[in-house]
Amino acid sequence: MHEADLHFFIDSTVTYFEEKTQTKAVPGIPYLKGDEPVMLEYTSIIGISGERKGVVYLTASKNMLEVLAETVFKVREASIPTLEMLISEVTNNIALSVRAAYGSQFMISLPVVVQGKARGIQLPEEVPAFVVPMDWQKHRFYLVISLD
Amino acid sequence: MTVKEDRLLPATKSRPKSHPEKSTLKTVSSLQSVLDYLLQYVEEGVFFLNKQLTISEVYSHRFEELLGREKLAQENFLQILKNRVPDKIIKKTEEFLHFMFQAELEEEVIQELNPLTRVEFFFEDELGMWSSSRFFSFKFRRIYDQTGVVALMGIVQDVSEWIQLQKAVQESRNSIQKQMEWLVNILHVEPDILNEFFKGVEHELGYIDKTLKGARDLRFSHQVLENIYRSLHIIKGNAxxxxxxxFVNQANQFIRIVQNIKQKTDLIGNDFVPIVVQLSEMRKKLEEVRRIFKQIQKFHRFFRAKRSYESFLLINSLKTYTRELSKQLGKNVQFELGDFDVLSIPYVYRKVVRDILFLLIRNTLLYGVETPEEREKLGKSPTSHLQISSFQDEKSWGLILRHDGRIGRIEQLLKEKIYGDGEQPENGPDLNGSQIAELIFVPGNISAGESQVMDNFPLEIEVLKQKLRKERGKLKISFTSEKFCEFTIAFPLKK
Known part of the structure; x- marks a missing residue:
């Protein structure tokens, strides 16, 4: 994976938050994912296939998504389907940016949302995964990118 | 669908002589059976497309098997490709198939535009994620009638095994190429030493990993960079x-990246992206060479360089180390070999002698040798001299490291503290590393260059003592008033 790829995913996420909430998401220091799972309460996963293969997912806490729902949808005490839809929308936006930037050589799946921290996500074995911690309004969430 | 109505099937030309109606029916019925049989058992996926690119009712069973779907009749072929192959390929396929229906265009020429000659087909799981893929080869042929091209016959084959075989052959070629390149670079190093080097690199990369993971607060990002920088220098030094x-080149590249980032005042998370990408590259390289090393380990000993070359390498390493460390500390040190017979080092002690020499040189350059300015003030030449020699008798083999550095200060202090007015015991000083460090560390008198490298001194002395203890070696430190300081280390010669 190239630096440009990582920058691209990070910038797409930062742009989403800035545009939708007028508050920046601040990327922390990225690191290589080890065996430990990086998952909070809600995770939205997109698969990438075609000339390059990989997985990108965003994982966030329920608290953060509730605050985000209030900001974006003006909804208080959002229901679980709303929270799932919200996290799905964030990753979908990232996916659209990827498609726009990388063109039709990629296939991008629709986001799949999972709940709970029980298990980690199966990532491609030979491909390193990069974890980018991000902070938005004192909430920490993670963007995990594994792309060959 | 019958033979008479279906224009996609070839018309029957021959007619039997007797009972024409019955015979025709029988022939048609036989042909139908043959067709059914063919479509059931043929190994390729056979199908037919009309001008709207819709799949006909007639297709082989294998076609369903390959696509992993049933009831394909009347489905649009391009829709079937959607989400299985990239959009770019679907678009090209549409153009290609439309060209195929234009009879005025030569079929052979258009075939070259077929984007599905070899295509990776992705299959989704129940969650909609691509869980597997196969490589298919699609070929198309025109079917004519009086009006022109009326349909296309498509044939699809699963060529995954062939592709995988090709890939395996290519990977094998690349792997052999890499192995050869690595062999040239690692064969001269003894396997044990190489193993230790790998462990060292793994340790430092693990430390960098941990540093990045644990960095929660960007306010301390410069400290994070310093820690990473130090680890990289250790890797580079050992390499x-x-x-x-x-490894030297990779470490240098990594160091340059860190240096560039260090220039910035206000660091943000994004600034660390090049670091984490480089880290991943270095890990990959380490894994690669370790894999290759494991494969060749059995044969490594047979292809090792001659002892004379190994000896040359040791001396060269010592010279390089002395030169580089002196430069880092701002000191002028001349390394002299003296009567040092590298080839006389007993085989069992080669590794520990090597380690001890590096430790002693490091200790000397850090604490024993003055800067040129200090030496000039003391009326000495600005260049210090560091000499190593060896000796051997019936009972022992030993080495001597001698320098004309900071006499009257550190070693004098050391001697007084350790021995007082008495004779020094044969086994050498019996202080732990921190006590020695206390004696010689004079706050405020350590230069910036020295402080960077002296953090591990107590540990180094302990390491030295442990190594000697393990081999039953002995250390002796000699002083004279003004001229030199000498470290003598002797190892018993085994019977």
């Missing part, structure tokens, strides 16, 4: 000593 050029 330089062993003359492992690929």
């Amino acid at each position: 330089t000593l062993l003359d492992l050029e690929p």
